[in-house]
Amino acid sequence: METIQQWKRFEVTFNGPIDGNPYTDVDIFADFVNNNHTHHVRGFYAGNGKYTVRYMPQETGHWNYKTSSNVSELNNLQGEFNVSAATGNNHGPVIVKNTTSFSYADGTSYTPVGTTAYAWAWQPKDVQKDTLETLRNTNFNKIRMTVFPKYYNYNTQEPSMYPFKGSHPQSHHPYTTDDWWIKKEDIKFDFTQFNPKWFEHLEKQIDALDEMGIEADLILFHPYDHWGFARMGMENNKRYLKYIVARLASFKNVWWSMANEYDLMDDYDQIKLGDWDELCETVHFEDPSQHLLSIHNYYNPPIHHLKTSNWYDYSKPWITHISIQNYSYYMAVQWQKEYQKPVIFDEIRYEGNIEMGWGNRSAEGEVDGFWKLMAHGAYATHGETLLDKPQTNRPIWWAHGGKLYGESYKRIGFMRKLFEKNNLTDIVPIGIDTPDWELYAGATRDDKHIVIYFGTSQPRFENIPFLLQDKKYKAELVNAWSMTQKPFKDEIDSTTWFELPREKYQALILTLKED
């Protein structure tokens, strides 16, 4: 009998009908049973008359399954397998822990330190190889990436295949079209027929990420489209979601990002604000593993206060965390309070030099954003949009992956290691009843470990009045930019005044002194 590890993928494939359109004509499910608990799981058509069911068991022990289908030859097929305890680097999927933090399912701490390479899986093979190599040698543990290809400035290369049967229009609209880069009547795809090879490749790359301990924050819809994938209509949208959940819910490192910049998809005949609930509910209902699920905005509150009338309601029960684009870091604490969920600033502008404001941030600003958010128990995601020259064809990390050329990723990696080394995980903000210009500070829930970040503020001397009155801490002084950490004070408490160098990007790491 086959044995797999807890949280790894069980997969079984059966032969079935090949005629007609199996994607629409054939349903297959399997009931997975363990210890009297039954999990009803959708399978999918894998092409060539093959039907596959996958499942990620969350409990150890003996499991059996039995299929059901509207096709008799796929009905009542049975089997069994054993699930052994997880070992090694297998800690299970990431889940929400303590309201505003994350951990792995086995309780191991997980602090998302993400990056962004939207369409990396659809680039030429050498670029994909570079991407994986870069990820192996940097220090990110989450990547935002799309299921669909991307069409946008700097993203005009056609992929070598497509997720659906069909082809892209011979002449697509230029960037300046007012019909979001493709007219509906020009769409040349049959959205009822998937291309299994597309998804097989995606799965291979998600597994490659998992081997490196990287979560795939998988973007299910996005507006940067000239094939029609952003305007398939609700019936096709839901069929696509059922298909991808059937294929990918068994991958332990998958997160569902319902859309990137959903609020740019409200025009033309794309997906309207009111449609997202139904799409989220579809994933929530279909996913037997209940992966993390969120949706990502474009317009920034409070800057865009006039444009956020199409703000998605993150209090909806299927939303597990806030995946936001925003640059007003003080909002992190407001959202933690308002939604009682973890908050990830999944776009804080990218380190780069392209012409668009979201892609020409300084490296210092990028690093500063990570520290401010992480010191408040929120999280950030990196991106890089550095060109070597205008209109270059060099891959740009943010969309293509490839290589990193900037200065921020190193400091972000330093930060992640520093936080881990100092047990700075599952942080809650402290001392926040202060304006934006005050300290960014956070503590572990047992108050044993504290981080205090000064940003560009440069006090010559300071005290930390909001430390617990009877606690004494050892202090180390960090410079987030020069990546230095050195002993600072053997003992400080809430009454201690201390001098600081007049430098930018300083932080203090405090460790409780046990009596």
Place this chain on the structure above:
Amino acid sequence: METIQQWKRFEVTFNGPIDGNPYTDVDIFADFVNNNHTHHVRGFYAGNGKYTVRYMPQETGHWNYKTSSNVSELNNLQGEFNVSAATGNNHGPVIVKNTTSFSYADGTSYTPVGTTAYAWAWQPKDVQKDTLETLRNTNFNKIRMTVFPKYYNYNTQEPSMYPFKGSHPQSHHPYTTDDWWIKKEDIKFDFTQFNPKWFEHLEKQIDALDEMGIEADLILFHPYDHWGFARMGMENNKRYLKYIVARLASFKNVWWSMANEYDLMDDYDQIKLGDWDELCETVHFEDPSQHLLSIHNYYNPPIHHLKTSNWYDYSKPWITHISIQNYSYYMAVQWQKEYQKPVIFDEIRYEGNIEMGWGNRSAEGEVDGFWKLMAHGAYATHGETLLDKPQTNRPIWWAHGGKLYGESYKRIGFMRKLFEKNNLTDIVPIGIDTPDWELYAGATRDDKHIVIYFGTSQPRFENIPFLLQDKKYKAELVNAWSMTQKPFKDEIDSTTWFELPREKYQALILTLKED
């Protein structure tokens, strides 16, 4: 017959009663008549049996006046004088122009580039001398300053005199008191009796500022008090306002700042939010010259959204401009639109190294704030809180005046000169339908002169799509930090793409090419 220049001060003094309390017992007014227009103006008791009426004539020609009083010897006293046209540097008081900008009364452009030295007029003589010398050698044209002395961290020296008869309590409460540094029963001043010497000295220093072309943004109330001046009660508050308006409305360079951080005065028995209307109305009614009038906050929207329930309604008719403390620059445009008044960010944190967040900003940040606001047709005010060592007794510019030691004031001076040289005055924001991370850009109302500021954004190449389509501009490239300006492009228009150095704090100055 005496002749004075338009907008200069006419003053006449009469002998009157010296017994009792002339401040409460005696009213004196004069009707100033010119060309059949009558201006009813309150006079004031100047001490030693002297009663003075002052007036700033705004029209040239022949004027006469006649007094009225509840005391017969001060009644029906008459005189006349001539008013000649203004000459030289006399451009009159600053007024609102074109809804969101300022000018002098004679139409000469005025762009406020202010600094802050709250209690400079009440420091030791050598420090006051240093302050005037510093102002002469820098490039500010407005200063925020208080009528009352200041008691606060670093501000614990008693002044050599007081604005009212009486003395300060022998033992005042320490900084940590919960009764705002003085208990009401410890107040030892008679608020019905002014000290004319206090006001004479203030007047001398306001005249000294006027000689240098510097507007005195005069703060009438503030919370940093341990004498009781912040808690005199409404009757005394209004008597004080009538007195100071009678004394100072004839000073052409005076602006009324009703309070500094009014929203910190709402506790204890200080001045409540609902009282400010009556106090503003008092000044508005009493001031025959209708000087600029505003009120200045502490709590920052939108950061402090929970604390701004005591936000003053700047749409009130007596408020001429928005005098704000804020660090969210995109709010400038929102307030311009909402209130249809000029917006001055009168506190954007100070360049410095003190322990409090509002006083340990980097010099780069201070300069960046000026550029972002001025490029959007709003205005900023400088301050410096640099200590040479903790608890030093060296005067700190922000409160005491003295000398400037920082790096921002030079760049702010450079900016003012640059804007003047390039006719960048009376600017309106352009290209603002973009997030905070986009360009900060503004144009003169005739679109002849444009400033585009990049802040810390570092595009390798860029275009300015929101330029008027049929207009062509000469472009100069500025670095706001290194204070350089050099030719950039002979001609650019809305379609031109250009490369930029990858540097922080760059700006483009565009000048329309005439056909």
